[in-house]
Structures are given as C-alpha cells and as structure tokens.
Amino acid sequence: MSLLSVRDLAIDYATKGGSLHAVSRGTLEVGAGEVVGLVGESGCGKTTLARALTGVVPRNATFEAGEIVFEGRNLLGRPVSEWRDLLWRKISFVPQSSMNALDPVYRVGAQMDEVLRLRGGMGRAQARERTDELFRMVGLDPRRGTEYPHQFSGGMRQRAAIAMALALQPALVIADEPVTALDVIVQRQVLDTLRDLQARLGVSVLLVTHDISVVAYVCDRVVVMYAGEVVESGTARDVLETPRHPYTMGLTNAFPDLERAGGTLAPIAGGPPDLRHPPRGCRFAERCPFALARCRAETPPLVVAPNGHASACWRSDEAPALSELAKDPSTWTLTSTSAA
Numbered sequence: 001m002s003l004l005s006v007r008d009l010a011i012d013y014a015t016k017g018g019s020l021h022a023v024s025r026g027t028l029e030v031g032a033g034e035v036v037g038l039v040g041e042s043g044c045g046k047t048t049l050a051r052a053l054t055g056v057v058p059r060n061a062t063f064e065a066g067e068i069v070f071e072g073r074n075l076l077g078r079p080v081s082e083w084r085d086l087l088w089r090k091i092s093f094v095p096q097s098s099m100n101a102l103d104p105v106y107r108v109g110a111q112m113d114e115v116l117r118l119r120g121g122m123g124r125a126q127a128r129e130r131t132d133e134l135f136r137m138v139g140l141d142p143r144r145g146t147e148y149p150h151q152f153s154g155g156m157r158q159r160a161a162i163a164m165a166l167a168l169q170p171a172l173v174i175a176d177e178p179v180t181a182l183d184v185i186v187q188r189q190v191l192d193t194l195r196d197l198q199a200r201l202g203v204s205v206l207l208v209t210h211d212i213s214v215v216a217y218v219c220d221r222v223v224v225m226y227a228g229e230v231v232e233s234g235t236a237r238d239v240l241e242t243p244r245h246p247y248t249m250g251l252t253n254a255f256p257d258l259e260r261a262g263g264t265l266a267p268i269a270g271g272p273p274d275l276r277h278p279p280r281g282c283r284f285a286e287r288c289p290f291a292l293a294r295c296r297a298e299t300p301p302l303v304v305a306p307n308g309h310a311s312a313c314w315r316s317d318e319a320p321a322l323s324e325l326a327k328d329p330s331t332w333t334l335t336s337t338s339a340a
C-alpha cells in the first residue's frame, strides 16, 4: 500500500476572471521510503497540489473533486483540525524559499526548538539536544544555532529548513523547489544531503521542481504535470530514458544535466494555456510538434502500462520514434514557427 495516494484531485481558485482550474487531474502515489519528483513548468499547478496535501491552501482555493489518501485514510472531507494535526508530525513541508520557512527575527536554533517543544511536546533539555542533533544531521555546526537566518548562506538556510522539516520524524516530507535559488554546486550538495538523510531515515519525499535534471539526480519516481494535469508518471528511469509524453520529451531537452555540462538546450516554444479557459482535448497540443487533429478534440486518458509507466497521450504507442525526433532541437523550432 502506498503511503500517499492522490486520485483525480481537482482544485480551483476563485479569481475575478472566473474559476481557475489549477489542478484538474492530480493523480500520484508516494510509496514508503520513496523520493518522488513532481515536475513541470512554472504555473502548471505543482505548488497548489503539493500544498493541498498539507491541508493548507489559499483562501480562494476549493477542492472540487478527488481523494488524498494518507496512511489509508482519505483526508479530504475530514475536519481541518485533524488534517492540521498531521502537519510536522506526519507530513512536513519545506517551502519554495527557505526565507519562508525561517522567521527572520528569530535565531535559527530557537525556531527549531519551538517546533520540537510546541509541536513535538519535548522539554527544554530534550529539544536542545535534538536541535543540535538535527543541525549535525544536515551538515550544520550546532554552534551556529544562535545566528539569525540572514547570517546563513542560501545553502545553509535550505539545510536548516530541511532539518526543521525532519524534526519530528515525519513519514512524508514535501519539498517545494528546495534548491532552485542555489547555484549548481550548492544544489548538488543540498540534494546529496537530502538523499542521504532520506535513505538513512527511510522517510518519503515528494520533491517539487521545474528542473528535470534535479529529478534525474535524486528521484526514484517521477510525476510530470502540465497545465494542471498529470500527463506522465513512472520510475525515474522509465520516464527519463523512455518518455511517453511529448511534454516530457521536451522537458528533458530544456535543462542542462546536473552532472554533465554541455549539450544543446532546446526550450519548448510558447507557454502553458490560461487555466481559466483550458483548451479542449490535450492541453499540450498547441505546443506539441506531434499533435494530430484528434489531440485538439479529445482529452487523452492517463493510461497505465503493466510496468506502472503511465502517460496521457494519443500517440504513446509511437513514443520510441517520437522520442528520437524530439531529441533534434529543430523539431521544437518548427513548433515555434508553426505556432507563430
């Protein structure tokens, strides 16, 4: 049984221009001890989906449909208090910027102490000891706990945010773009620490990122989102080496490898659709170099292959050939010319 199973989740935001369908087909699984990457361009609904798992959503958001089953219980429809009770203890969140995780006016060690005492019910001495242990665990010198967040480098702040998320030994850590603001070398160091701790503690991680090279570096499984919908998922190896959705094929061309510099980068021309008026059919069709008339008329279902590799594309059967074509940057240039 999965630790977390999200099925057909739909979340709307009320906006002046009408309902914005931020998540429409949110389906993903996180197994015990797994690192799952949730990847897609900015604005495709990753943060909305990830945040929703903690029960903390903006005031103008509504859950329209679906299930969020955590440890066998559907959290949707449960009292918010019950859901909130899981926060920190069972599910913890590392926000996009560590400046959001850390209060700038309190010393870093004191903030960790507070989580341990208020949320974890620890006494002063025990919390103190655990704070030092957490600092060491993420590669920080415990003596620096007396400093304020601005005295830390970006990488150190992100380590502190990870330590805080691990404080009460949760089963699931949701990390939203945990390394985006950092330079590539520090990114690797922080990801190494995250991966090492994950393996040591057996915690599950849902890692939200726009950068597919981050996914390739640390994730066991990948879930690809486009325009509010999950369009592909499977093991990192299957999805990255034999992608079945053209959007994933495009994403793999658009980022440099974290380990190997070089290679031609070919961004996907155009941008995601307006989620207040999502297009009919496949939402990626207007940017897809392989789109057929059917793609613009009918929504492709998310079909799961026997090996668990799922994709929502009418041309999935042709994926090996399309994937070869997609490696040629001119395939994507043609889309931009034809879209222009």
Ligand SMILES: Nc1ncnc2c1ncn2[C@@H]1O[C@H](COP(=O)(O)OP(=O)(O)OP(=O)(O)O)[C@@H](O)[C@H]1O
Pocket: 013, 014, 015, 020, 022, 040, 041, 042, 043, 044, 045, 046, 047, 048, 049, 058, 060, 210, 275
């Ligand atoms: N509170 C809100 N009210 C209205 N619309 C919102 C709100 N928050 C996000 N959105 C919109 O919902 C869509 C999904 O946003 P979301 O932040 O979940 O995407 P994302 O993939 O995480 O992008 P990013 O990486 O930029 O945060 C976007 O169109 C965004 O503009």
